[in-house]
Amino acid sequence: MQILGWDIGGAHLKVARMNAQGQLLGTHQVACPLWLGLDQLETALHTLQREASVSPEDQHAVTMTGELADYFENRKAGVTAILTQFTQTLNTPYIKVFGGPQGFLAPQALKEDDWQWVASANWLASGQWAAQRVPEGLFIDIGSTTADFLLLSGGTPQARGYSDHERMSLDELVYTGATRTPIMALTTQAPILGAWSSPMAEYFATTADLYRTTGELREATDQHPSADGGPKTRAASARRLGRQFGVDAETLPKGTIEALAHYLREQQIKRLHDAFMRQISRGMISLDAPVIGAGIGRFLARDLAERTQRSFIDYKDLFEWSPCGTPFDAADCGPAAAVAALSLA
Numbered sequence: 324m325q326i327l328g329w330d331i332g333g334a335h336l337k338v339a340r341m342n343a344q345g346q347l348l349g350t351h352q353v354a355c356p357l358w359l360g361l362d363q364l365e366t367a368l369h370t371l372q373r374e375a376s377v378s379p380e381d382q383h384a385v386t387m388t389g390e391l392a393d394y395f396e397n398r399k400a401g402v403t404a405i406l407t408q409f410t411q412t413l414n415t416p417y418i419k420v421f422g423g424p425q426g427f428l429a430p431q432a433l434k435e436d437d438w439q440w441v442a443s444a445n446w447l448a449s450g451q452w453a454a455q456r457v458p459e460g461l462f463i464d465i466g467s468t469t470a471d472f473l474l475l476s477g478g479t480p481q482a483r484g485y486s487d488h489e490r491m492s493l494d495e496l497v498y499t500g501a502t503r504t505p506i507m508a509l510t511t512q513a514p515i516l517g518a519w520s521s522p523m524a525e526y527f528a529t530t531a532d533l534y535r536t537t538g539e540l541r542e543a544t545d546q547h548p549s550a551d552g553g554p555k556t557r558a559a560s561a562r563r564l565g566r567q568f569g570v571d572a573e574t575l576p577k578g579t580i581e582a583l584a585h586y587l588r589e590q591q592i593k594r595l596h597d598a599f600m601r602q603i604s605r606g607m608i609s610l611d612a613p614v615i616g617a618g619i620g621r622f623l624a625r626d627l628a629e630r631t632q633r634s635f636i637d638y639k640d641l642f643e644w645s646p647c648g649t650p651f652d653a654a655d656c657g658p659a660a661a662v663a664a665l666s667l668a
Contacts, residue, residue, distance in 0.1 A: 324380045328663025330445050330656065331387040331405055333357045334467060334503060335546065336367040337651075338375050339659040345667055346643045350656040351375055354546040357392035361408045364389070368412045374649075379415060384666035385430075386421040386445040386658050390438075391487065402438040406430045421662050423447050423485065443487050445658035446471040446496070449638070450480035452661040453615050456641040460613045461602055463627065464638075464657055465595070465620030467544070468500040472598050475615070476607045494598035499591055501620025502531040502545045506567045509533075510590040513568060513583055516575070520568045526550050527567040530591070532560035534620075536584035543650035544619040592626060599627050615641075617657040 325348065330337040336355040340348040351374045355367035371377075390401025410418055410430055419427040422440040433441070446464065450473040453462045458478040464471040472495050474481040483493050490496035499508070506529060507522040514520070528550050534540035535557055545555060551566075553559045558572075561580040564587075565572035572580050614631075616624030617638035628635040638654035642664070653660040 324378075324382065326382050326384065326663045326666060327375060327377065328659040328661065328666070329383060329385045329409070330659040330662070331355075331357075331364065331385065331389045331409070332445075333389045333392040336364065336371060337656040337659040338371045339653065339656050339663045340375050341660075341663040341667070343667070345664060346645055347653055347660060347663075348645055349375070349649055350651045350653055350660060351649055352546070352651050352656055355389075356547070357389045357405075358394050360394055361404060364405065364408050365412050368409065372413070377413070380417075381415070382417040382419075382666070383413060383415065384419055384421065384427065384662040385409060386448050386662045387441065388443045388445055390442050398442045399438045402441050406433075406441075419666060421445070421448050421665070427666060439486070444485075445662075446473065446490075447480060447482065447485075448661040448665060449473075449617060449657045450475065450482070452664055453617075453638065453641060454478050454480050457613065457615055457636060459608050460615050460636070461599070461608065461633075462615045462617070462638075463599070463621070463624040464617040465623050466500050466618040467502040467547075467620075468498070468504065470497040470499055470595055470598070470618075470620070470623075471495065472497070472602050474602050474605060474607050481605075481607055494601045497594060497598045499594055500530060501534060501618070501623065502529060502540070503547065504530040504591075505550075506530070506533065506564065506587060509587050509594075513586050513590075515568055515570060515579065515583060520570075522567050523569060525567070528560070528563035531555070532563045533584050533587050533591075535560040536564065536581060537588060539622050541619065541650070544655065592623060595623060596627060596630065599631070603631075617654045619655050621654060 328339040395401035423444040454475040462473040484490035512519045531545045561572040613634040614628035
């Protein structure tokens with residue numbers, strides 16, 4: 324028997340496998356574009372059932388953000404549809420869903436308003452586990468699409484918001500990530516050939532192209548098609564970045580695209596740094612409290628730690644970990660690993 328923690332996002336499905344002693348046995352992730360329909364979730368679940376060697380006696384803990392996908396009429400409908408699809412596909416009674424301050428809940432016994440505790444609560448699962456291991460610090464999870472910021476003090480997450488709307492207004496949730504963010508969302512201008520150029524308001528390139536160009540992208544983490552459906556090479560990324568600003572990369576002097584990429588990286592870091600400093604300004608943690616970094620973009624969290632002279636803790640090191648040979652680790656799939664661990668308590 325194993326405990327499986329599931330994180331059902333709007334773009335990816337993640338699962339973490341754990342034994343009854345709390346040792347992580349492996350983590351897996353596949354693309355799951357929920358905006359295209361629930362059949363995407365069903366297919367992704369079948370894929371990870373095979374990869375994770377799921378058996379009928381296994382227990383399952385679930386968290387999600389996928390209810391925000393525009394396939395659903397509203398968030399409540401999204402939570403209901405996702406849990407219905409999940410239980411039907413896995414066909415097991417051993418399922419509980421993370422409800423934040425409500426703890427773990429049985430999907431079939433959710434009350435009328437419980438959906439609001441279940442919706443987009445994965446950040447809190449990760450934060451609760453981090454706070455149990457690092458009582459004081461700043462937890463940052465930078466994924467493909469978003470960045471979460473959560474102060475930890477006294478062994479407890481110190482969130483001020485809960486819903487996405489509340490958290491965005493407080494910079495506890497920032498909609499910028501390491502692979503799926505459109506480049507046009509990073510800046511209103513960038514220097515090219517000695518002049519300022521505005522990005523076209525078109526989906527021409529993403530942060531996957533940016534971090535492929537800087538050499539920081541782990542290719543396994545870029546699981547969705549590129550903006551133009553083209554190859555995922557440095558040359559193709561350069562073309563897409565150039566196109567975003569109305570130029571052909573192959574006609575530019577050597578190093579121009581690389582310089583552009585570094586400028587764009589600084590613009591994203593500035594946005595993240597602003598959110599970072601807003602949390603620090605609350606005065607709840609000491610000057611030497613560490614940064615705990617999670618997500619496929621945690622190299623940016625490490626950067627923030629270095630810029631503010633704080634130590635950095637990789638989220639994967641908060642688990643007893645047995646590598647399973649997949650390209651993903653406990654920090655890449657943080658909420659999935661967290662709900663698996665929390666469900667054992």
